[in-house]
């Protein structure tokens with residue numbers, strides 16, 4: 001049985017096959033591939049895109065979806081996450097999709113379930129389905145020719161599971177990943193070049209991925225106001241000029257902090273295309289994993 005905990009769980013060849021299916025599924029036609037299957041979503045952290053995209057993907061494939069409302073579940077009575085998952089597993093679902101704030105938790109649960117677990121984001125660690133839809137969007141934009149392309153991931157790299165998954169995935173497809181962040185948000189490792197300001201690198205990049213400033217994941221207050229951060233790291237029309245660069249963001253966007261209102265209307269931003277691709281890629285993932 002195969003799970004999706006991190007992007008390394010799929011080989012390059014498997015991802016290319018996955019994307020062939022996703023391309024077919026992008027017409028958003030419903031089918032019966034997972035007719036009779038039941039998929040459970042367990043979101044212990046909030047979500048708009050990932051949860052809805054998975055639910056729509058499952059329903060487009062003909063599966064039934066059960067979404068545990070964590071707020072009204074027996075977690076509030078003190079049940080541990082392991083017991084919650086053991087009980088859901090005992091109901092014999094065909095897959096469990098989970099998001100939790102603990103890094104590595106979905107990976108530790110795979111030994112204790114009888115169905116695939118799909119990691120929908122675990123703390124600061126990984127968000128594999130986001131990285132896969134990001135890669136799909138980049139390949140689609142460049143007609144699959146991304147060898148040697150450079151991406152600048154801008155913002156709160158340190159706590160971003162999206163940055164974590166993309167920095168591991170994109171180089172497997174020939175892309176160079178660099179980070180742009182203030183010192184307080186820089187990655188704590190030196191596996192990628194890190195810059196202080198997007199202006200240092202903007203002429204060299206093909207893709208900019210802006211990240212949400214995840215102040216809730218830091219214990220310290222680094223800025224007098226969020227405007228202080230935005231002055232240097234918000235992606236604006238001035239940042240991009242007339243350059244031919246693809247602009248991505250995993251969402252939710254903090255308007256005029258991560259990306260300006262103006263750039264959110266600019267055709268170089270493919271943020272909603274990422275969201276559409278998120279359904280198609282997740283349909284392909286469910287088709288691959290749910291047996």
Ligand code: CP
Pocket residue numbers: 046047048049050051121130250251252
């Ligand atoms: N990209 C992403 O994970 O968005 P949500 O938090 O809304 O799911």
